[in-house]
Amino acid sequence: MPIITGTKLIGNVSLQNLDKENAYNESDVELLETLVNSLSIAIENTRLFEETKQQANQMSIVNSVSQAMTSNLDLETLFKRIGDNLQELFRADIVYIAMIDKVTNIISFPYQYGDDMAPMKYGEGLTSKIIETKESRLINKDVQLRNDKLGIKRIGIEATSYLGVPVFYNDEVLGVLSVQSTKEVGRFSDSDTHLLETIAANVGIAIHNAWLFEDAEKARAQAEQASEAKSTFLSTVSHELRTPLTSVIGFAKIIKEKLEERVLPFVVSDEKKTKRAKVQVIQNLDIVISEGERLTTLINTVLDLVKIEAGRLDWNMQELSISTVINQATDATSSLFEQKSLPLHVEIEQNLPKILGDNDRLIQVMINLISNAVKFTDEGDITIKVMSKDGSIQISVKDSGIGIAKTDQDNVFEKFKQVGDTLTDKPKGTGLGLPICKEIVEYHGGKIWVDSELDKGSTFIFDLPIDDPKKASRQRSAEEANTQSETKNNGQKTILIVDDEPEIRNLLRQEISEFGYIIKEVEDGKQAVESVRTHQPDLVILDVMMPEINGFDVAAILKSDPKTKDMPIIVLSIVDDKQRVSNLGIDAYLTKPIDIKKLMKEIEKLIGKDAQIGA
Amino acid sequence: MEDLKLLIVDDEPHIRMLLEQTLEDLEDEDVEILVATNGQEAFDIISKEKPQLVFLDVMMPKMNGFEVCEKVKKELNMEKLHIVLLTAKGQDADREKGLNAGANEYMTKPFDPGTIKNRAMTILGLA
Numbered sequence: 004m005p006i007i008t009g010t011k012l013i014g015n016v017s018l019q020n021l022d023k024e025n026a027y028n029e030s031d032v033e034l035l036e037t038l039v040n041s042l043s044i045a046i047e048n049t050r051l052f053e054e055t056k057q058q059a060n061q062m063s064i065v066n067s068v069s070q071a072m073t074s075n076l077d078l079e080t081l082f083k084r085i086g087d088n089l090q091e092l093f094r095a096d097i098v099y100i101a102m103i104d105k106v107t108n109i110i111s112f113p114y115q116y117g118d119d120m121a122p123m124k125y126g127e128g129l130t131s132k133i134i135e136t137k138e139s140r141l142i143n144k145d146v147q148l149r150n151d152k153l154g155i156k157r158i159g160i161e162a163t164s165y166l167g168v169p170v171f172y173n174d175e176v177l178g179v180l181s182v183q184s185t186k187e188v189g190r191f192s193d194s195d196t197h198l199l200e201t202i203a204a205n206v207g208i209a210i211h212n213a214w215l216f217e218d219a220e221k222a223r224a225q226a227e228q229a230s231e232a233k234s235t236f237l238s239t240v241s242h243e244l245r246t247p248l249t250s251v252i253g254f255a256k257i258i259k260e261k262l263e264e265r266v267l268p269f270v271v272s273d274e275k276k277t278k279r280a281k282v283q284v285i286q287n288l289d290i291v292i293s294e295g296e297r298l299t300t301l302i303n304t305v306l307d308l309v310k311i312e313a314g315r316l317d318w319n320m321q322e323l324s325i326s327t328v329i330n331q332a333t334d335a336t337s338s339l340f341e342q343k344s345l346p347l348h349v350e351i352e353q354n355l356p357k358i359l360g361d362n363d364r365l366i367q368v369m370i371n372l373i374s375n376a377v378k379f380t381d382e383g384d385i386t387i388k389v390m391s392k393d394g395s396i397q398i399s400v401k402d403s404g405i406g407i408a409k410t411d412q413d414n415v416f417e418k419f420k421q422v423g424d425t426l427t428d429k430p431k432g433t434g435l436g437l438p439i440c441k442e443i444v445e446y447h448g449g450k451i452w453v454d455s456e457l458d459k460g461s462t463f464i465f466d467l468p469i470d471d472p473k474k475a476s477r478q479r480s481a482e483e484a485n486t487q488s489e490t491k492n493n494g495q496k497t498i499l500i501v502d503d504e505p506e507i508r509n510l511l512r513q514e515i516s517e518f519g520y521i522i523k524e525v526e527d528g529k530q531a532v533e534s535v536r537t538h539q540p541d542l543v544i545l546d547v548m549m550p551e552i553n554g555f556d557v558a559a560i561l562k563s564d565p566k567t568k569d570m571p572i573i574v575l576s577i578v579d580d581k582q583r584v585s586n587l588g589i590d591a592y593l594t595k596p597i598d599i600k601k602l603m604k605e606i607e608k609l610i611g612k613d614a615q616i617g618a
Numbered sequence: 619m620e621d622l623k624l625l626i627v628d629d630e631p632h633i634r635m636l637l638e639q640t641l642e643d644l645e646d647e648d649v650e651i652l653v654a655t656n657g658q659e660a661f662d663i664i665s666k667e668k669p670q671l672v673f674l675d676v677m678m679p680k681m682n683g684f685e686v687c688e689k690v691k692k693e694l695n696m697e698k699l700h701i702v703l704l705t706a707k708g709q710d711a712d713r714e715k716g717l718n719a720g721a722n723e724y725m726t727k728p729f730d731p732g733t734i735k736n737r738a739m740t741i742l743g744l745a
Contacts, residue, residue, distance in 0.1 A: 241706050242677055242706040242727075245706045245727040245728055246630055246632075246633065246727065247632075248727070248728045249633055249636065249727045249728035249729060250630075250632040250633060250636055251728075252728045252730075253636040253640065253728065253729070253730075253731050254632075254636060254639075256730070256731050256732070257636070257639050257640065257731055295728070299728055
């Protein structure tokens with residue numbers, strides 16, 4: 004009796020009796036029919052169950068392949084994952100992934116299992132045929148015979164069953180996935196072909212993504228390299244420009260000094276031209292020196308801009324009073340106003356809160372804006388206004404100069420762009436001042452803009468965000484502490500001078516005590532720490548290179564102790580280590596040789612009568 | 619008292635001249651001024667003449683300023699030697715490197731002759 008599942012004959016059941024004729028009757032036939040029917044249903048069920056199980060298994064592997072493909076952007080790992088999964092899924096003796104390079108026409112095998120093929124020329128082997136025809140190939144027996152008929156050369160180990168499918172991205176064939184058996188004939192089915200094609204479609208997308216990722220990585224690395232090259236170039240250019248400048252400025256200064264001290268006093272003549280020449284040579288040398296210094300500033304400006312852009316500028320962010328910044332900037336630019344006889348008005352709102360900023364850089368912004376205002380103004384006046392507005396401090400510099408046309412206003416903050424016609428209007432300056440201002444203001448979290456009308460003048464405005472309230476309360480408690488210490492010496496404040504050189508201590512004592520401060524001195528770091536703890540001075544002036552404990556270590560000890568952390572420290576050093584100074588929270592630092600005027604300014608700023616923040 | 623000596627090191631002839639003229643008045647104080655045109659020569663002079671002060675350029679052929687500092691620190695036991703590096707601004711990382719290599723301080727080019735002279739006087743104890 005036949006066993007049939009669906010329409011397919013899958014076997015026979017036969018009953019035979021060797022002893023008796025007519026051993027079976029109709030009812031036996033019916034019984035057997037019923038049994039065979041049940042048997043075929045059971046077989047079909049088992050087959051369906053196996054098939055479902057296998058499908059589930061395949062689905063899970065396909066899933067894992069897809070996952071590997073989406074999560075792996077590195078090609079090498081990607082190929083390895085895909086290959087290993089194919090091997091597991093198809094239980095294949097040979098698995099390979101072939102990729103074609105369309106430029107060189109070379110097929111390479113980034114993944115091979117069970118075989119070891121060298122890269123080959125496109126045109127050889129079954130792989131080339133699949134790439135050429137863009138069609139899958141399933142060969143379940145006589146693999147070589149068929150290949151021979153098609154004129155395909157055998158590459159690698161001979162297979163008994165071969166399945167290969169093209170890997171596409173859009174319509175382009177990128178390569179081939181192949182699974183093979185070396186032992187079994189008829190190993191792969193049409194459904195295997197379908198499954199491998201499904202996987203290949205995903206592989207195509209994954210490879211394309213990995214390529215995109217690789218390209219992006221390459222572009223990023225190139226950009227980094229370019230930026231590095233730019234920095235090196237600028238560093239070299241800086242060096243090459245400075246060397247001649249050093250000679251120009253240096254020799255001009257020496258010549259001037261020698262002329263003034265050794266030569267000109269001995270040129271005694273009443274002759275008019277000689278008298279005039281004596282004045283002129285000195286004037287001319289002054290021009291050489293000041294122009295040389297102008298060039299130096301320009302080089303520094305360009306370097307600053309590059310460094311800001313590359314994120315390599317050292318910032319010294321600290322709590323500061325904007326009015327001090329304004330005062331320092333107006334001091335530095337006072338000669339410009341005198342030269343042009345322009346009046347300057349400064350209006351600063353009372354009781355402005357402190358902000359977090361880089362003092363020197365903000366002064367740089369103000370100097371730039373003020374110099375521009377003076378440069379483009381021939382008559383009228385210049386007004387600086389500072390006020391708080393919407394959680395920020397707003398600073399404006401207004402002039403009554405030539406103004407900027409509406410169309411040019413966007414360009415003024417662009418690098419190397421100067422407004423106006425550069426053929427008729429001689430460019431004044433570098434065109435880098437405002438772009439640097441913009442970078443500095445933006446680093447502080449503020450913004451800068453211009454409001455201007457041609458022939459009526461310009462107002463440059465920038466704002467700087469005010470610190471969080473926590474900082475404000477810290478300032479208040481510091482101020483209270485300051486008031487207390489102020490009362491303990493009848494209003495006189497104490498300054499501790501720490502320096503191992505007695506001459507320097509002498510000099511500082513003489514100069515500073517003139518301003519009504521009480522001076523204490525120690526000669527090394529160890530004594531400094533002890534003295535601060537015992538006497539609680541209002542301010543410490545600290546040398547860096549000293550025996551026992553160096554100045555930076557003293558500062559670190561004082562700044563980490565809650566009792567002394569708010570005590571202002573001024574470092575006087577020959578070592579220009581801004582980064583370290585800022586990391587340690589040192590309040591001010593000045594380089595030696597000592598500039599007493601600057602030092603007194605810092606002291607006044609930190610603990611003087613007008614200081615908003617004291618000990 | 620030991621003889622005072624200072625060494626000028628720069629491969630640029632003009633800068634050497636400038637430093638020599640800047641520091642020439644120190645000869646009145648019996649300071650001997652020595653000159654080297656590259657790093658190797660500088661090292662040789664330092665080990666032979668034992669100067670108290672060196673003004674040392676960084677970018678030089680043969681042996682750069684950092685290498686000179688390191689070699690001096692490693693091979694010569696000269697606690698009293700004071701090295702002033704002459705660097706270009708824009709090379710901050712290099713400056714740190716120089717100080718780590720054993721230089722005592724640095725000055726940026728273009729430098730001011732007056733400042734260089736004052737520093738030399740102070741370091742040599744003549745100020």
